[in-house]
Amino acid sequence: MKPIRCALTIAGTDPSGGAGIQADLKTFQELKTYGMSVITSVVAQNTTGVRSVEHMPLSMIEDQLDVIIEDMPIHAIKTGMIASKPMMELIVKKLEQVDAPYVMDPVMVATSGDSLIDEAGRNYLRQYLLPLTTVVTPNIPEAEFLTGLSITTEEDMKGAAKYLVQEYGVDAALIKGGHLKGQAIDFLYDGNNMHSYASERIDTQNTHGTGCTYSAAIAAYLGKGYPLPEAVKQAKTFVTAAISKSFELGEGNGPTNHWAIRENEGKEIIHES
Numbered sequence: 001m002k003p004i005r006c007a008l009t010i011a012g013t014d015p016s017g018g019a020g021i022q023a024d025l026k027t028f029q030e031l032k033t034y035g036m037s038v039i040t041s042v043v044a045q046n047t048t049g050v051r052s053v054e055h056m057p058l059s060m061i062e063d064q065l066d067v068i069i070e071d072m073p074i075h076a077i078k079t080g081m082i083a084s085k086p087m088m089e090l091i092v093k094k095l096e097q098v099d100a101p102y103v104m105d106p107v108m109v110a111t112s113g114d115s116l117i118d119e120a121g122r123n124y125l126r127q128y129l130l131p132l133t134t135v136v137t138p139n140i141p142e143a144e145f146l147t148g149l150s151i152t153t154e155e156d157m158k159g160a161a162k163y164l165v166q167e168y169g170v171d172a173a174l175i176k177g178g179h180l181k182g183q184a185i186d187f188l189y190d191g192n193n194m195h196s197y198a199s200e201r202i203d204t205q206n207t208h209g210t211g212c213t214y215s216a217a218i219a220a221y222l223g224k225g226y227p228l229p230e231a232v233k234q235a236k237t238f239v240t241a242a243i244s245k246s247f248e249l250g251e252g253n254g255p256t257n258h259w260a261i262r263e264n265e266g267k268e269i270i271h272e273s
């Protein structure tokens with residue numbers, strides 16, 4: 001048997017199961033990675049939106065991180081919703097104790113449009129958390145905030161990916177094109193090469209948690225030792241399959257289907273260049 005690979009998500013929750021910690025753990029499990037989690041905020045949300053949020057006390061977040069760091073191997077980390085600057089300061093301190101690839105999904109708003117992070121947190125994330133990442137995975141509005149650039153075309157997406165690497169010192173930036181029209185294309189810039197990953201746009205409103213699932217899948221593949229461009233390719237295949245077989249559940253944006261990849265085993269469903 002291959003040695004087990006352990007992935008950690010640090011994020012908020014989604015009781016309806018489509019996004020946040022719940023989506024991350026489902027993704028880790030589906031990709032045969034041992035999943036671990038640290039909860040930053042409990043978010044009462046479903047497919048239609050966010051009702052209320054309760055942030056974990058800093059001491060509780062610290063204890064959750066410490067029990068994992070002291071006792072468990074960590075082969076990859078992803079962060080999702082980190083709601084405030086003090087939480088980020090703590091996480092920066094703890095990340096220094098871990099030697100593992102770090103995928104940052106710079107979560108700012110839910111698919112429903114509800115804000116998940118305060119103003120001071122956004123600024124701190126850009127200045128202090130970004131430079132620690134192996135890869136940051138903004139969607140277009142997040143990339144616009146992080147770079148201050150306007151992004152309306154594929155050329156703009158490539159420019160933003162380069163800007164994040166060159167100006168903020170991230171190892172690599174993956175700009176996701178889910179919010180543009182046309183094919184669903186993402187660009188990865190790793191400091192040397194620009195890679196693109198494209199799939200057909202799937203005609204669905206069921207995209208709740210797509211970003212969480214994607215970044216968790218990238219972390220899982222990095223934890224297994226895949227080089228970054230290959231980890232992104234595999235993760236894009238996973239999230240595309242999950243969107244293509246997404247569930248008509250709830251009144252709003254339904255969740256993706258983490259089992260779907262099993263039906264697509266071995267099929268080429270994305271185009272890479």
Ligand SMILES: Nc1ncnc2c1ncn2[C@@H]1O[C@H](COP(=O)(O)OP(=O)(O)OP(=O)(O)O)[C@@H](O)[C@H]1O
Pocket residue numbers: 019109110111138139140176177178179184185186199200201202203204207208209210211212214236239240243
């Ligand atoms: N309708 C779609 N059809 C195919 N792929 C899509 C579609 N919508 C998004 N994607 C892909 O899903 C992945 C996640 O991108 P997206 O831009 O939706 O992330 P996000 O906005 O961070 O997600 P979230 O809704 O969780 O905040 C990307 O690879 C994107 O290209």
Ligand SMILES: Cc1ncc(CO)c(N)n1
Pocket residue numbers: 011012013014019020021043045080081107109110111116208209210211212
């Ligand atoms: C907790 C959480 N993280 C991220 C997202 C973005 O989809 C969400 N809706 N909820």
